Amino acid sequence: MGDLTIGWIGMGRMGYPMAERLVKAGHVVHIWNRTREKAAPLAAKGAVLVDSPRDLAGCDVLFTMVSTGKDVEAVYFGPDGVLSGGKGGKVPKIFVDCSSIGVDQSAEIRARLGEFGTVLVAAPVSGNGKCVKAGKLSAVASGPRAAYDKVKDLIECFAPRGCAYVGEGELSRFCKIAHNVLLGVVTQNLAEITILAQKAGVPRAAFLEFINDSVMGSIFTRYKTNAFVNLDWTTTFTPALLRKDLDLGLAAGRDLDVPMPVTAATREALQAHFGAATLQDDPDAYLQKDFAALLETVALGAGVTLESEERPMPTGLEVIAEAAE
Template identity: 50%
Template sequence: MASPGESGIGWIGAGRMGAELVRRLCAAGYDVAVYNRTRGKAEALVEHGAHVVDQPVDLAGRDIVFTMVAASADLEEVTSGEGGLFTHPDAAPKVLIDSSTVSEEASAAVRVAARKRGSELLAAPVSGNPKVVASGKLTLAVSGPRPVFDEVEPVLRALGRGVTYVGEDEVARLVKIAHNVFLGVVIQSLAEITVLAEKGGVSRAAFLDFVNDSVMGSTFSRYKSPALVNLDFTPTFTMPLLRKDFDLGLAAARTLEAPMPLASATAQLVAEAIGAGHTDEDFATLLLEQARRSGITLEAENAAVDDGLTPDE
């Protein structure tokens, strides 16, 4: 439980996504203290009302602590490693909310570590990117003890438009992995049909405008359209991160004996794109690989394309 006199929210991990979410919590009036391995990224949030701490353990007195780190090993390190959140001799947060994309095994291990300190873990992976967060359209899948979810739900709802309780323990991890596998399959399919249309003489801008206004259009197809039309692959989610999620999804499929032939094929295409050097750009660069296989070279169309992510009023 929190130490006497301390409360509020702690946040570990102020990368592009984490920083945007911290800004939303500050704007909603919450007292937020932030730790990030690269301190400068955390200090950039001071102007928004956040405080900066030197180690994760400095957040042990907070009521709620969020973690948003890159991988399973990072989550274990910031919670139980040297200077970790659960290494304070007298204090631990009431609730740890982890919004990283990590394995179910790592999540379960952190849940055990949390309970040893009298804390509860909610797994709360998110769907979106920094611009989605800024527009107020982020969604979260949450699992863990239902009474704990009910208690912190108002805080979660400050982060975006959709918060879905999906069950006990680690099932939110599977929901997020399934979501990201779908993300990869959809962008590959979108790349294939867009290249097909262009090779037949239709501009990408016109084709995607039609798709987005049809019943097949989606928030995702619309907000990826500017990248596909204008070949702006500023990263929101890189190919190596997508490959990691495919690896996790296909491992779950093997464990649960659920065949995933489309996902398996897409995973190979993602690996091929990484082998071709697409490691630091957005995963929408699958479009370029599809064009190469189709024998055409794409050029930016320099068209004005609405991404559908106008911020909420």
């Protein structure tokens, strides 16, 4: 593992702290990002900043963490992509894509990489940027077992809670889609019951403290509590990205003949948030805020006016984050 040359594409809310953990672990990581300024701080910490994806063609392992399948295709196969040197040029031995993309698109990318004589390990992750920094990220992987075994330790540098290998092909993509469907359903329902309790007279902080300490509490409900209590919509994941994943889940359900009525209802509830955004002074900016702002749409439907309770709540990540530094 220590002798592998590592490349990384994507310095967003997730990609930056994930690559940073590899750098902190002592790996030399060659990085590229479409907006160079976002990558520069990691270069100051020891990463090697390159000018284009093409410059990463000589790496042994290339990681990608970007927004969409189209972005993956662009940085792999585009005019200045990693593989733009052609089939006779240098090619990373293993591609590891941590992005959340569709199953069919992933399969097509895998097949195209095979034409270059290389392989893909699909390794989407569970968590947000704060989870990465706190050492609470986990991952799920699929693809050739031999390739996975070579990169497992690297993946677990940024996903120390573990990486579950689930088999060949795109099986990890199905796992990630299912994961994000659950994310949407839980968030929507958590917003609904929080507003229900508030309208009955229960402070949000008290209600969520009860939920978090109950058998229904989770890492997720605890770290979203501060957002719900204090109306902090600092972005970890946008409503548009959540809508994309719900659509992917529903499409998979249709393909596999799995009824998903709860997911369908959640998708329509989420769509109401996009309509409610038009009531804001800047709808586009509002929709770039965190998906926890769904709480405001539920409150609007219930005739409830939200105010911050001005009570900072522990997220469960603070102490771990300090220990990880």
